[in-house]
Amino acid sequence: MAWYNQFMLIFGGIKMIQANFHIHSEYCDGQNTLEEMTKAGIAAGLKSIGFASHMPLPFKNDWTMDEAKLSHYFEEISDLKEKYASSIEIYCGMEIDYFIDRQDISELAKEILPKLDYTIMSIHTIGSTYGNEVSYIDDTREDFARGIKNYYDNQPQQFIEAYYKGIGEMVLRHQPDVLGHIDLIKKYNQENFFFDENDFWYQETVKKCLDTIAETRTRMEINTGANMRVPGVGRYPSDWMIPEMEKRKIQITVGGDSHSVEGIVNEYNEAEMFLLSCGYKEYWMLKKGRWEAQALGV
Numbered sequence: 001m002a003w004y005n006q007f008m009l010i011f012g013g014i015k016m017i018q019a020n021f022h023i024h025s026e027y028c029d030g031q032n033t034l035e036e037m038t039k040a041g042i043a044a045g046l047k048s049i050g051f052a053s054h055m056p057l058p059f060k061n062d063w064t065m066d067e068a069k070l071s072h073y074f075e076e077i078s079d080l081k082e083k084y085a086s087s088i089e090i091y092c093g094m095e096i097d098y099f100i101d102r103q104d105i106s107e108l109a110k111e112i113l114p115k116l117d118y119t120i121m122s123i124h125t126i127g128s129t130y131g132n133e134v135s136y137i138d139d140t141r142e143d144f145a146r147g148i149k150n151y152y153d154n155q156p157q158q159f160i161e162a163y164y165k166g167i168g169e170m171v172l173r174h175q176p177d178v179l180g181h182i183d184l185i186k187k188y189n190q191e192n193f194f195f196d197e198n199d200f201w202y203q204e205t206v207k208k209c210l211d212t213i214a215e216t217r218t219r220m221e222i223n224t225g226a227n228m229r230v231p232g233v234g235r236y237p238s239d240w241m242i243p244e245m246e247k248r249k250i251q252i253t254v255g256g257d258s259h260s261v262e263g264i265v266n267e268y269n270e271a272e273m274f275l276l277s278c279g280y281k282e283y284w285m286l287k288k289g290r291w292e293a294q295a296l297g298v
């Protein structure tokens with residue numbers, strides 16, 4: 001009943017979250033065009049959206065944008081900004097990969113950065129990003145397990161600690177506008193397959209990472225798209241982390257990680273209610289080119 005909740009929020013006088021800065025399209029692994037996603041955003045009552053196609057990677061893969069399409073991407077977004085200016089603000093961003101083994105983003109990403117209105121940075125890879133032997137955190141459980149076996153001595157804890165250390169280095173070094181899905185590593189962790197989120201070492205590792213993020217200007221994304229891709233994953237970050245973030249005064253954005261028009265405001269209302277219950281009073285969005293705080297709830 002997502003549409004009903006959205007209807008009630010628009011017409012029931014309650015403010016709703018009006019932004020989504022994590023939108024994919026056919027340019028990478030999304031299913032719809034940029035224009036279809038724009039129209040879906042307008043129909044859902046959004047006021048400000050950002051496209052965040054996956055930045056091309058320096059090795060073979062089938063889920064990021066083709067480097068040859070970059071200039072089209074910028075042109076098309078610029079046209080859409082104009083065409084829909086009276087209905088919605090549109091921003092041009094990209095979801096940029098940070099590589100743990102390189103302790104860096106790609107050279108191409110560095111070249112493209114100045115052309116973007118904003119940046120999301122995330123870690124999706126595990127292992128060596130030289131050659132074509134890399135594994136992914138979020139492709140399949142088998143591939144994730146293979147990465148842990150090949151590069152981390154079959155010890156999930158070793159990788160997870162390296163992952164959060166990598167997130168900390170990434171935000172300190174690059175200070176992206178938004179940190180994407182901080183705990184993507186739980187995507188295939190159903191039935192605690194790799195680790196237990198309640199374990200002391202895990203929670204301490206995350207809290208240390210949150211301490212680092214709190215020192216930077218980077219906002220954390222509340223990513224509501226996980227259940228659409230693997231039902232039961234929940235949201236990124238996990239519920240227990242939100243009060244820890246709030247305690248550290250870490251600013252947040254809300255994003256659908258939308259790969260289709262159906263996911264444009266997936267679970268937005270549930271996320272808003274939960275954030276309010278944790279003491280968050282505002283989220284951040286781009287408005288007339290500047291990041292501004294917006295009130296959650298009424």
Ligand SMILES: [Zn+2]
Pocket residue numbers: 095122124180181
């Ligand atoms: Zn991602």
Ligand SMILES: [Zn+2]
Pocket residue numbers: 022024095257
């Ligand atoms: Zn994404």
